[in-house]
Amino acid sequence: MVHKVTSSNAPDVASLRWAVLGGSSGIFRRSLAPAFVEMGQHVVDAASRDGESLEPYADALARSDVDAVYIPLPNHLHAEWIHRALEAGKHVLCEKPLTLSPGDTASVFDHAESAGLVLMEAYMWPHHPRARTLLELVRSRALGSPQWGTGRFSWPMDMNSGDHRLDFRGAGSLFDVGIYCIAPFMMMARREPAAVAANAVRNMRGIDVSMTGWVDWGGGFGSGFAVSFDAPHQRQMDLVCSEAIVEVPGMHTPGPAGVSELVIRRRDESVERVLCDGGNAYALMVKQFVHAATGEQAPVFGRAESERLARVLQGLHAASVH
Known part of the structure; x- marks a missing residue:
């Protein structure tokens, strides 16, 4: 369908x-x-x-x-x-x-x-039409209860480039691209995590060039992530719920410019393809910021989300130091 x-x-x-x-x-x-x-x-x-x-x-x-x-x-x-x-x-x-x-x-x-x-x-992802559709499907319980999500974001950076993300100025892969693999599930959970775990590969400056980890969002919902400056190109996300598995084809962030889809595989093995408008997620983020600045809307990703994300990132960073 x-x-x-x-x-x-x-x-x-x-x-x-x-x-x-x-x-x-x-x-x-x-x-x-x-x-x-x-x-x-x-x-x-x-x-x-x-x-x-x-x-x-x-x-x-x-x-x-x-x-x-x-x-x-x-x-x-x-x-x-x-x-x-x-x-x-x-x-x-x-x-x-x-x-x-x-x-x-x-x-x-x-x-x-x-x-x-x-x-x-x-953070542009939640402003894209496909992201908004996915978040609404989860919040409406149309997919049942969320159980497990995964996000991956990597690319092969030149480790000798002097890029600020490889030293204290950028503070590594978790702080740079972790948001794309963690925040979608944080927005679905809408609560503090019960536990986190992580491991990292660090360069000579002690900065993580790759990290994998896990977040327990409570209520039977968890998510895993893998971020890296030292792996082939990948941006991928998927979600398992009690009533359906959701595949997000192609790069999940920032979101496609053209029409895209969410592939929903139900318990009865039926497959539903939800077609979503494309869009420039950065432009839609700017639009929402202006609406907030002029008092017309509250931010989609506001203070509560940014503060919660900061706490999650700090917890994962600490957990990765063994």
């Missing part, structure tokens, strides 16, 4: 004026810059460091013609520049991980709330 789930991707949003702290970053140039254009946003300053000086970032925050800031800086700089952007009176969309600790994550949200500003972690 086949049925179609449709959604509206129209850019019916206000146009904010943006500064980017880290205008030369790959994620901005590849993904967010086109997303801003698609959603009718105006980037007035895409600041890059001047040698070792970060003064261009401060100059961007001082501009009076900036409403919101996007931060794709190396992970260790996130907390500092979120605070500085909030101090300047700007809404903030910051790349994942929002910070590198639960304490810092709570602190930046406290700051945003006290300033009356919106802060959101730039």
